[in-house]
Amino acid sequence: xxxxxxxxxxxxxxxxxxxxADPATGELVDLDRRMTIxxxxxxxxxxxxxxxxxxxxxxxxxxxxxxxIKEHGAERLRFVATSxxxxxxxxxxxxxxxxxxxxVEPEVISGDQEAEFSFTGATKELAGGDHLPKPYxxxxxxxxxTEFVVGDDQVRAARSVDIGCVRMTxxxxxxxxxxxxxxxxxxxxxxxxxxxxxxxxxxxxxxxREARTLVGLAGSVxxxxxxAQELPExxxxxxxxxxxxxxxxxxxTEWLLRSTHAERAAVPSxxxxxxxxxxxxxxxxxxxxxxxxAEEVVVSEHDILDGIAWSVA
Numbered sequence: 001x002x003x004x005x006x007x008x009x010x011x012x013x014x015x016x017x018x019x020x021a022d023p024a025t026g027e028l029v030d031l032d033r034r035m036t037i038x039x040x041x042x043x044x045x046x047x048x049x050x051x052x053x054x055x056x057x058x059x060x061x062x063x064x065x066x067x068x069i070k071e072h073g074a075e076r077l078r079f080v081a082t083s084x085x086x087x088x089x090x091x092x093x094x095x096x097x098x099x100x101x102x103x104v105e106p107e108v109i110s111g112d113q114e115a116e117f118s119f120t121g122a123t124k125e126l127a128g129g130d131h132l133p134k135p136y137x138x139x140x141x142x143x144x145x146t147e148f149v150v151g152d153d154q155v156r157a158a159r160s161v162d163i164g165c166v167r168m169t170x171x172x173x174x175x176x177x178x179x180x181x182x183x184x185x186x187x188x189x190x191x192x193x194x195x196x197x198x199x200x201x202x203x204x205x206x207x208x209r210e211a212r213t214l215v216g217l218a219g220s221v222x223x224x225x226x227x228a229q230e231l232p233e234x235x236x237x238x239x240x241x242x243x244x245x246x247x248x249x250x251x252x253t254e255w256l257l258r259s260t261h262a263e264r265a266a267v268p269s270x271x272x273x274x275x276x277x278x279x280x281x282x283x284x285x286x287x288x289x290x291x292x293x294a295e296e297v298v299v300s301e302h303d304i305l306d307g308i309a310w311s312v313a
Contacts, residue, residue, distance in 0.1 A: 001020040001021065001022050001029075002020070002021050002022075002023075002075060002076070002312075002313050003018070003019070003020050003021075003031075003072065003073060003074050003075050003076075004018070004019060004020075004021050004074055004075065004076045004077070004078075004309050004312040004313050005017070005018045005069045005072070005074035005076070005077040005078075005309075005312075006019075006077075006078055006079075006080070006305055006306075006308035006309040006312060007062075007065060007077070007078070007079040007080065007102070007106075007308075008080055008082070008304050008305045008308060009040065009058065009079065009080070009081045009082065009085065009098075009106065010040070010041075010081075010082045010142050010143050010144070011039075011040060011041030011044070011082065011142055011143025011144035011145075011164055011166050011167070012037060012038075012039055012040075012041065012142070012143030012144075012164075012165065012166050012219070012273065012274075012277065013035050013036060013037050013038065013143070013219065013273070014035070014036050014038050014040070014058060014061045014062070014065075015033075015034065015035040015036075015305050016032065016033070016034050016035075016065045016068060016069075017030065017032070017033050017305045017306065017308075017309050018030075018031045018032040018033075018068065018069060018072045018074050019031055019033075019309050021309060021310065021312075021313035022313075023310075023313050028124075028306060028309060028310065028313075031072050032068055032072060033236075033305075034068075035219075036061040036064070037271060037272070037273025037274070038054065038057040038058045038060075038061050039054055039057065039143075039166070039273065040054050040055070040057075040058050040085065040094075041054070041087075041143050041144050041164075041166050041167070042054040042166075043170070044087050044088055044144070045087075045144075045167050045170050045171055046170065048087065048088065048089050049088055049089050049090050050085070050088045050090055050091065050093065050094055055093065055094060055097060058094070058097075059097045059098075059101060062097070062098055062101040062102055063101055065102070066101055066102050069102075076312045076313075077102065077103075077104050077312070078104070078107070078308050078309075078311060078312045079098060079102060079104050079105070079106045079107065080106070080107050080109055080114075080117070080304070080308050081094070081098075081106040081107065081108045081109070082108075082109065082114050082142060082144070082145070082304075085106070085108050086108050086109075086110075086111075087144065091108060094106070095108075110160075111145060111147060111158075111159070111160020111161075112158050112159075112160065114140070114145075114147050114160060114304060115138075115140070115147040115148070115149045115155070115158035115159070115160060116149070116155050116158060116307070117304045117307030117308055117311065118138055118140040118147050118149060118217055118303055118304040118307055119136075119138045119149040119151055119155050119158070119307070120306070120307035120310055120311075121217075121300075121302050121303045121304055121305060121306030121307035121308075121309075121310070122136075122138045122140075122215050122217055122300045122302055122303055122306075122307075123136055123138065123151070123215065124302070124306070124310065125302065126215070126298075132213045132298065133212035133213055134152045134212060134213065135150050135151060135152050135156065135210060135211055135212060135213075136149075136150070136151060136152070136211060136212075136213045136214075136215050137149070137150050137206075137208060137211030137213070137214050137215065137292065138150075138151075138215045138217065139214065139215070139216050139217065139221075139285070139288055139297075140217040140218050140303060140304060141164065141165060141216070141217070141218050141220045141221055141281050141284050141285060142164045142165070142218055143164045143165055143166035143167070143277070144162065144164040144166060144167050145160050145161060145162050145163070145164050145167070146160070146161055146163050146164060146198070146284060147159070147160045148160075148161070148202045148206045148208060149206070150206050150207055150208070150210060150211055156207075157205055157206040157207060158205070158206060159201070159202045159204075159205040159206045161198040161199075161201050161202050162198065163194065163195050163198040163284055164281075164284075165219075165220050165274075165277040165278065165280045165281030165284065166277050166280075168191050168194065168195070168277075168280035168281075168283070168284065169276060169277045169279075169280045171191075171194065172187050172188075172190050172191035172194065172280070173187055173191065173279070173280065179261070179276045181260050181261050182257060182258050182259060182260060182279075183257065183279070188257055188283075191280060191283060192283065192287065195283065195284055195287045196287065196291075199287060199288065199291050203291075208288075208291060208292050209291075209292050209293070211292060211294075213298060214288070214289065214292065214294040214296070214297045214298065215297070215298050215299075215300055216285060216297040216298070216299050216300070217300055217303035217304070218303060219271070219274055219281070220274075220277075220278060220280075220281025220282060220284065220285060221281075221285055221297065221299055222234075222236075222239050222299055222301060223269065223270060223271070223274055223278055223281075224244060224249060224252055224253075224278075224281075224282050224285060224299075225239045225242045225244050225299040226238075226239055226269035226270075227252050227267060227269065227270075228242075228244045228248045228249075228252060229242065231268070231269045232268050232269075233268055233269055234269045234271065235269075236301050239299055239301055240299070240300060240301040240302070241298060241299065241300065242298075242299045243296045243297070243298055243299070244296060244297050244299060245295065245296050246289050246290075246294060246295055246296060249282070249285060249286050249289060249297065250286055252282060253279070253282040253283055253285070253286045256278055256279040256282050257279050257282075257283065259279075261275060261276065264276075264278060264279075285297065
């Protein structure tokens with residue numbers, strides 16, 4: 001076993017995994033797995049820069065994670081940064097801050113690299129069984145972008161497109177600095193058109209409709225699963241490898257799009273940082289299912305974070 005630490009810093013959240021990895025057996029044993037909503041991508045789509053307050057929230061989380069990594073005695077650490085820091089003019093400020101706190105330079109990876117890590121993390125467990133038909137389509141709905149990966153035992157094609165839940169919310173659902181509560185039919189239609197255009201782009205590279213199993217990753221998808229199961233609190237064990245039907249995803253998405261902030265916040269499994277962006281994330285998932293004719297989505301709690309850990313091991 002090798003004790004490794006992986007940090008995934010996305011547009012909406014920053015996550016840590018400390019685990020013991022055995023590449024010979026394919027076993028990854030969690031020691032600590034946690035997530036903090038920092039909204040690093042706040043305003044990036046509009047300004048092209050990381051906001052000072054977003055950087056401070058992210059650095060505070062990094063300081064907390066540094067203590068946990070030291071406590072567990074991880075031998076190796078890899079810090080991967082995704083969509084928001086890829087897009088920002090002032091990403092050097094972000095890189096310097098992380099290096100000072102954690103002692104490693106964040107790797108601002110490409111969308112294609114992000115997709116490969118997501119695929120490895122999501123399918124390494126699934127590959128051992130024959131109950132889910134291949135090829136898989138792994139869909140990682142993040143804050144700034146969504147990654148599409150089709151593969152069997154390895155990646156066949158991948159594409160990242162800019163339709164994350166934060167980006168779609170800020171682009172279509174915010175008026176005068178406030179998220180519409182609930183959004184108008186015109187706002188939803190404009191967001192839907194944007195998502196469909198991005199799916200057209202993804203299909204230029206990735207044969208989405210060839211997939212026989214849809215695997216959904218990240219907070220928007222896991223939250224939809226939690227709502228579908230009517231969980232009294234967020235429960236990773238209940239969510240991991242759960243299956244949500246197309247009809248249930250449609251029902252939940254339609255409710256989220258017509259609900260108020262207070263109604264969404266009252267859902268017991270809803271993270272406070274997702275209340276304003278979950279409707280957009282759910283609509284991305286629904287649009288993907290409609291595009292490929294998926295009857296259900298298999299939900300995975302193992303994703304890019306696990307893929308990063310394996311890359312270190």
